[in-house]
Amino acid sequence: DIQMTQSPSSLSASVGDRVTITCRASQSISSFLNWYQQRPGKAPKLLIYAASSLQSGVPSRFSGSGSGTDFTLTISSLQPEDFATYYCQQSYSTPPVFTFGQGTKLEIK
Amino acid sequence: EVQLVESGGGLVKPGGSLRLSCAASGFTFSSYSMNWVRQAPGKGLEWVSSISSSSSYIYYAESVKGRFTISRDNAKNSLYLQMNSLRAEDTAVYYCVRCGSTTCYLGWFDPWGQGTLVTVSS
DSSP, X not given: OOOEEEEOSEEEEOTTOOXXXXXXXXXXXXXXXXXXXXXXXXOOEEEEETTTEEOTTOOTTEEEEEETTEEEEEESSOOGGGOSEEEEEEOOXXXXXXXXXXXXXXXXX | OOEEXXXXXXXXXXXXXXXXXXXXXXXXXXXXXXXXXXXXXXXXXXXXXXXXXXXXXXXXXXXXXXXXXXXXXXGGTEXXXXXXXXXXXXXXXEEEEEESSSOSTTSOEEEEOOOEEEEEOO
């Protein structure tokens, strides 16, 4: 199975900061990498699909990049509602085994 | 508006069974592959199972293979998860999730239901 590793596991930042979360796959997954945001007590929400495509309705301060094994999620200027846990997920393996990273918890400094 | 509403969660003893349901609305259910994804308390996300639009292709995580069965009824716009031989480690919120395009292979999960809690405890 393809393993997904996120770093850091947790991150403290302030409103207005630029933050970057990384996700590494154990083998190449081309650009088949998605990012989700989960606020406490809520279901996950798709932010970025296919490594760099912004889901409709998601603010443009969110962006994704990468291909192969290394990917990043960047939030250009943190807003209060962005403090949440972020997960990456690959959809490349066949037969399908859709693995997630362990999550990155973004907390207010 | 696309909606996925799960039901059927609850408290069950180890070794017991439970059937989860997901009612879908706001889209052509019969055109999309569907999934179950779970999240143990305080833990990350774990994909559980996928079923193609016509039920021709079904996949399971190794952790549930042989114990869980995914199914769907396109006439009722409903997705199901039959869970047998439940273990304490199956305790989690179970989310019903649609594929963002017609398939999740090379795709993504969107949207997600609100989840239903399954607790396995004696």
